[in-house]
Amino acid sequence: MEGGHRLVVDAAADGTRLDRFLAGRLPGLSRSRLHALIEEGRVRVDGTVRKPSARVRAGQVVTVELPPAPPAPALVPEPLPLDVVYEDGDLLVVNKPPGLAVHPGPGHPRGTLANALLARVPELAALDPERPGIVHRLDKDTSGLLVVAKTPEALRALQGQVRARTMRRTYLVLVHGQPPPAGTIDAPIARDPRHRRRMAVVPSGRAAVTRYRVRERFAGAALVEATLLTGRTHQLRVHFKHLGHPVVGDPVYGRRGPAWGMTRQALHAWRLRLRHPRTGTALALEAPLPDDLARALETLRRAQAAAGTVGVPGARGGAAGA
Structure with missing residues (x-):
């Protein structure tokens, strides 16, 4: 239906509370938003307004009216510094x-x-x-x-x-633990059915593919070079969590443990390869590491040197490639 949703209750959902039925079928809407729509009378079961606790039955039709979104405020130019x-x-x-x-x-x-x-x-x-x-x-x-x-x-x-998928975007990522030396993560991504503000690996999700290799290893962490072959929301953060090696400092998909000074996800879009849109000339660009990630790597390297261990043979040091 235009401006909303028309949902038919299947046998598996028979007897489910209306609010829970909607939460399962409309993962893009928060529970508070769904409750507000029900209370506003914008949700009907076979044409009748019902309470959130009402039970739906197989074969019933649930319609959800979505009010038009307010217009986005006009962007205002601001002379902020750009690198x-x-x-x-x-x-x-x-x-x-x-x-x-x-x-x-x-x-x-x-x-x-x-x-x-x-x-x-x-x-x-x-x-x-x-x-x-x-x-x-x-x-x-x-x-x-x-x-x-x-x-x-x-x-x-x-x-x-x-x-x-001809534009190649490669990231430098600091992850927890010791992932395999290289690999391809082929795992579909969709909104997490249990936490609607997050994404997750879901069998019915959209195809998502990441190729990676370890550049340097430390005690408890590894610096990984990861290339997106698709571009899903939070793809690298979700994929490395799925691999069992979440991104260091990630407040959503990470885990408790040392962050080596990182107060945000240790994720940097480092290299870009593309064709010039008019001439077709190949462009290859790199961005140096930001200060916080560079400091975290230096902390890890110093600790490793003090312990007398070594990283991946042949791995480079330095600000841009680490």
Whole structure:
């Protein structure tokens, strides 16, 4: 149905509370949001408004009316500093610092990368009023390279590279424990049915593939180079948790234990390989490690040297590649 959902109760859900039935069928809506919709009379069972505790029966039709979302506030240009790695008339690549949200949202209505981009390139407002030219996403507390298109033609071409999986995005990730030396994580991802604000490996989820190799090992941790072959929400964080080696410092998917000074997920979009959207020229860009991750690695290396152990043979040191 337009502006909502029409759900038929199957035999497996017979006798389930209405609120629990909706929570299982509409994982994108929080329980508090579903309760509000029921209380507002926007949920009907066979055309009748019911209470959250009402039991649904097989064959009944549950309709959910979703009110139109309020219009997003207009982006305001803000002259925030940007670390520009590459720029020409078609595209811009920035090295995003940790803690900077890509676009406005709850808790950060201003001071985002999108605001800064509009101040630098006002023409981006014509591409997308909410995500001006932004080709792909980075979580607020993930650092590193992010691509921005400056023209409609560049935006289409770059988005096409993302869909075709020809744009290669490689991250440096500090994970707990000792993962196998290299591998491919092929595990579908969807919203976690138990925790709707998280993602999880779910058999019925969207295909998600990550290729990785260990660059350096420490006592209790490893520095991993990971390349996205797909681009699902929180893909690397979910995949390494699934592997049993969650990202150090991750407040959502991590675990208790030493974080070596990291107060956010130790995840950095380090290398980017793509084709120029107009000329087709190959571009290969890298961003140096942010200070917090560089300090964490130095702490681990010092501890390892003091213990008289060694890392992966041939692994490089240094700020950009660690």
